Structure formats: C-alpha cells, structure tokens
Amino acid sequence: MSHDTPARPADPQAIARAADILGKARNPVIAGLGCDVDGVRAALQLAARIGAAIDHCSIAHERVELRTLADSGVMNTTVSEARHRADLIVLAGAGAVAWADHGKALADGGGLYSWRGDRGVLCLATGEARPAHVAVNGDVATLGDGLPLHRIVSLIRARLGGRPIGPLPSNGPSAEAIDAVALQMKSASFGVIVVDPEEVDHVTFDAIQGLIKDLNAETRFTSLSVPAKHHGRGANLVSAWTTGDRLPVGMGRGYPEQDDWRFDAERLVTSGEADALLWIGVLGGDLPAWSGRVPTVALIHHGAKANTADVSVEVGVPGVTHGGVLTDSIRDGFTYLEAKSPQPLPTVASVVAAIEAAIAGAAP
C-alpha cells in the first residue's frame, strides 16, 4: 500500500457489509478498476480469493488495442518519441485530433533531433476536424474527410502496394489524391499514425497496423494510440504480469482465464449470471446504471456524488490525497506520484485488503 500520511481505516461496518455481499456471492464481479497499481494488485488478489471475474471500464483499450496486439501484433512508440522524432504525424480519425488538441502533447515539435527536418501533419478521415495544437511546418494535409477511416486506410494500403482500386465514391478523394498521400507517407523518415481505439473497431485498428508494417519495408513508421481512460493501461499491465493475461479475467476456476465475452462485467451483470459487484471508480468511471441489478459495493473518491450502491466506501485519490503509482501517458511508463494535498483517507488497496481479510475471517 502506498500512502504518505497515515490512512484512516475504512468504516468497519461498511467493510463488514461489503465482505458479506462479496463473500457469499456465487459469481461476483469486480469492475471499473479505475485505481492505482496497488489497488489493482489488491483487486486481483481479492478476485483470486472469491473466484470473481475482473474487468476494467476502458473497454476499447482491451477489446480493440490489446486484442489487435494478440491477433496480429503492433508497432508503436511513445508520445515523447513521436514529438521529437516524427517528421510526419498522421492523425487518423477525429478522436486523434481531439486528443492531440486536448493534451497538447504534440504542440511543439520537440528539439532533440536537429536533423529531423520539417514536420508534416496529415489528417485521415477526420471529418471537418483539424488540429489547432500540433506543431507543423506548412499546411496540414487531409484525405477522406467524407469517408470512414477503414475505407481510407484500405485505399492507401492498396495504392502503396501497387494494387488497383475500384470505383471511388463521389464524395471521396481522387486516385491521384490517394497516391499523393501514399507518397507523402513513404517519403517520411519517421512517421507516426495516431489513432483513438475508442472510435475504431479492432478490424480498422488491425488495418492501420498492416499499413504501418507495409510502410516499414522502405522507411520507418509506427503508431501511437490515444491513452486508455481511467488508468486502463496500467490496470491491464498489472493484470498481465499477475495473471499472465490482460483483462477481463475470470478466477472462478481457481486459475485465471481470459475471455472478452465470458468475463465482460456488463454482460455478466445484465444477463443475471453475476450476483454481486464491486465497483472501483476512484479514478472514474462512474457507477454504471446496470450496477443496480445486483448487490453492489462501490469504492468512490472523496466528494463523489451520491450513488446507488448498497455499500459505498469513500477512498482517497492516488497522486492527490495519497501517493500512488500510475502510468504516465507521455512516456508510457509507470510513475510514483506523491500526494498533492494529503488527506488521511483510506486507499483502494487498503479497503480491498480489509474486505478480503474480513471474507477470509468469516470463511468456515
């Protein structure tokens, strides 16, 4: 457990009620999982103890990005490497533009590699969206504003490979425009395609990776995914080294099993298969409406709005009220964050461990 100030123990009565709900459940689910590394570790231990399914609310990170990794592999880079090294940033889809503008992570061109040369920016199927906060020399190039991303990616791949393309839609680009973009990408020394897994399916994500592998035959290209929300990246990494697999994982058989459908938290609850829910939402997201179908224990951050859980436990926020380890999306690595305004609130890890201890104590 990571905390800089002595944590106040959680309300013993709430722990006892939470342990009662989760301990007697035949098929419990742990979900949300928006918390720090210690919280995820504790939740996985609890899942092993009570045979729970465990999932994170960053569904797209798992079912699109990490699924594609397992299906066919990926080539990727970090934000900081893209910022300094990329001479072509390709924003694929409006979500990529929104992310670039929101975090401004690519707002300056970096300066470590003096030989890089000019930075180009290319928007693929971004609708009308254009970045306002991405460093660029010259104009932002665009292709396929009116077409879906998967169609544009397929067209570019075909032309890069010298393959013919069928009739183009009237609202789409000309063959010449597609060829010009293919040439622009091939001419880059280090190109980076930015994509938001939240707005594509795994087939499109896979096609983008295919395009990148094709480009690497002659130059260097790679990808950057918009970071998962609510610490989804970190939670999945902790799960991978703890269970061997990404989330969701089921522990009902006494060993971890990974299955996106069987252990989908929402499906388990709404289908009636699950009979109790532990929701961990200290870093978000909010307790979902479907949680009302089963007895629910919710760990929520201090000051969160009242929710509908049967048992709510207020916990501190890592990096704010207590120290904790979270992923830093700029460099895609874990970082220990000290408390900005320490408060003696319990951590997720301490509360989950207390629930587990109470369940163990009550076991026959």
Place this chain on the structure above:
Amino acid sequence: MMIRLKGGRVVDPVSGATTVRDVYLKDGRIVAAPTGETIDETYDCTGKIVMAGGVDVHSHIAGGNVTMSRLLLPELHVSEAPGAEGMPFSTAKWSGWEIGRLYAEMGFTTVVEPALAPSQAMQTHLELADIPIIDRGALTVVGNDDHFLSLLRDREGAAALRDSIAWLVTQSRGLGIKVINAGGPAAFHSGLRTFDLDDVVPHYGVSSRQIVQTLLTAAADIGIPHPLHVHANNLGVPGAPKTIADTIAAAEGRPLHFAHIQFYSYGKDAEGGMTSGAEAIARSLADAPNITCDVGQVMFGPTVTISLDLMKQWQGAAYASPKKFSLTDGDAEGGGVVPLVYKKTNWVNQLQWAIGLELFLLSPDPWRVLMTTDHPNGGSFTTYPQIIHLLMDRGERERWMEKMPEKAKERTGLADLTREYTLEEIAIMTRAAPAKLLGLFDRGHLKEGAVADVAVYDDLADKSAMFGSAALVFKDGRLVVRDGRALGWVHSKTSILSADYDSQMDRRMGDYITDRYGVGPSAFSVPQAAFGDRDVFEAVPCLK
C-alpha cells in the same frame, strides 16, 4: 533458529572438496557447526546432494517487453490448473508468481533480469517485486539513448560520461550495466538495418566500438562489480565469431561479459551457409581470461524472443511463428517481441542446439562460461535440468543426436566431444560463478556467513529429474520448497547498486529529462514509497 542439514554430500567448490558433512543455517545465514547450541530443526540429507541456491545471470523475467510478450501470445500460456491453497496465481502461466515458484522448485534462489530500461524502470521493479520466493536484480540498459550519444558526440570528458552512467544505474536501481548492439537501436530509428563494431550511428558520429569502450571505462571508474554486460553486434549472423573476437580486442583486457554467446557462434562455409563457430569462440575465450559469457542455449519448442535489439527483431519478424510480432520505438531502445518455434526437424535449429552444447563442452573454465537459455529467447529457464543432463551425460547427448538431421550433424563437432560435466563444475557454473560475477559475494556458495540459500537434491542418475525438482530449498534459511513443490509465498529482495556521482549530474539529467518529456526527473525515479510497506531493495556496494 538453528537448522541442521544432516549428512548430505556437499558440493561447494568454493569451500573445498566435496564431502559428506552437515550444513548449519541460523538467522538466514550459513554458520559453523555449533558447539553446545540446541538444534531446532534437523533435515536428514543422507544420500542427497547439497548445493548453494542457483543463480541466474541473464533471464528475462520482468519489464515492459516481458509483459508485451504476455499480451502478444495468450495462446502460448493458457492456464489450466488451480494452484495450491494460499498461493494465488502460482499456476497462472507466464505470470511473475509462476516464475518465482518454478525457479525455486528447481533450487534457484537469485535471478537477474538483464534489460532494465531506465525510462521503464518502475515497471520492471514493480514486476520484480511481485516475483515471490527468489531474490532478484536487474541490469540497467545504457549506451543507445540520445543523452549518452550526445555526450559522446560533444566530446564530453570521462567524468561526465561516468557520472551519467552512475546516475542512470542509481536512478533505475540496477545491479550492473548492459549495452545492446551498441548504437544499433539508435541507428535503426534512423533507418539503418545492419550495424557492425566500426559502423557509426547516424547524426551522432559515434561508432559501436567507441560506445563499448566508453562504457568499459565508466564501469571501471564507478566500480560496478559486474563486468559490462554486452549484447554484441551481429546477433544471429553467420560470421559473428569475428565480431566477438573484435569486441574482445576492443576490451583491451578489461572485464567484459558476453550475453547469450551461442547466438554469435555461427560460422560460414564456402557457400556462406551456417556452420558451427563454437571452436572459434572457444579459442577466443581461452585466450582472454578477462572475458566471461553466458551461453543462451537453444532448446526445442515454441518460445518468444524478447529483445531491445530493435534492428535484430525487425529482421527476425519475417520468421515469426505464429506470424505476429510487436516492435516499440521507445525512448532509447524500446523493444521487439517475436515468437519463434525451435523445431527438431529444422536443421538450423538443431545446429543452434548443438552449438550451444559445444560451447559448454569446449568451455575453458566453468567460472567463465555460464548456463542460460537467455530465457525465453533460446528456450525456457525450465529446461535447465535437461541442459545439465545433456552436459553430465554423454549418452543422453547421443540419444538426442540420433534425431538430428544429417545437414546439421555434418556442421557441428558435438558428436566428437566426450566431456561430461561434474557436479562440481555444475555448482560453479550455476551458482558460484554467476554470484561472483554479479558482485553478490554472499551467495553462490556455502561458506560461513553466506546467505542461507540452499538447494538439496536427490542423487539421481536422471539429472533432468534430479535438478527439475529439488528435494528441499531454503531461502534465507527458511524452508520454501519440499519434494519439488513450493510451500507458500515469501517475498525476497531486489539487489541494487548505489553508485556515487557528482551532484551536478542531477541538474543536468533533470534539465534533459524535462526537455525531452516535459516531466521532471522524479517521474523516472523508483522510490521505496512506491512499494509501500514492502521492503523491496537491498543495496550492494560498488567496488570503489
């Protein structure tokens, strides 16, 4: 508590000749035979072999690329059996928990992860801390990052170079330093696809040789106990024995450790085809007592290669099986993960297997040629018992070679090698030598005062069975394995160096990191607070 291991055959060349005697453990240490003191527990080791706990100098057990391999290849590690009560995740395949259990059950008690990327240090240490039972350590990867290459390009003085390396080791909590295809990953970022010892990294004007020599100087100046750990250029390339010989010459007599040297022991025939280069490597090693290596033995079956050698991994991606890979252009190296199958029906794979064994059997000195599979790159660490069997039993080798394709047989001298390793040589190669090489002088042997990490084996003719399942294992004097089964979770330590450096380096590195990442240097530190109440680290002194 005084523990007596009674009547075993103690194989510990560091303390002396093999004899039948008692070994005593107290308060986590090996102690002399007590006089008058009560013995609290006695374990009858009659007829058994008693050794120090095993030490592994190079095994990829933690970090971002190891976890990337978990995510890339779920089909290779489907869990199927519940673990023992009170040992959650003990049977979760490829988990850190399983790694700790499997090593301990073979009698290994210290394992070093050889690729600690400074920008990803926290993840590596989080993963290491979650590996139960065994002690851990990690080697900080240096030499390919922009900061270091810029210092070389700008002709900074030796003190600045030394301090920058000392800063990285200390900040990342490494136990030593390692360089990977020196300059190669940096060159790959810039589009190059091959890189040799005298090739120059584009835009920096720095050769691979210059990087290696600078790091050798820095390691000596800092007093890092472990020699510079080198993943050389030209991994897997026929003709690489020359690269090894050239790199040995570049070391100019200074201590240097070659990682997984089997992957460089490929000669060329007149048509350029692959042959064994083991004899050339053995000659190079015999002539250079300053050089150590681990073998990186290939064993058959599906596995995954994990490396920060981006250039090599991109080339290897064409041979991926199953056909998928990941390649991360990270800050400095990044990493590549490529699955492979070493097939008994493939003559190249058979030749790789044979070359590894040749290297062991031609070894001039068990203190200098250590056992590894470069887990998981050549095969899993769980094949160590089979490798020991092959080394100790010529008949076992002949049985394996019966199935070897002729094309492989005619390209290796393995069939002519009659040497059989002794238990004493095994004890040196898998215990004493790696511990000494890592600067972990309190282990790898059973002398008085040593850490009470002890493995007791049944004395069996079948060495695979003997070393695959230790009869008893003690970690810090505590019984952790009995009859080849771990008894529960205990948590051990990660050994780290604490190197001195000029405090100006804090400011310089802080400025650089802030420029590069837009975050302060604290984002890269690995504070004890990150592990809360868990006491994770144990400091090892530098030699200076």
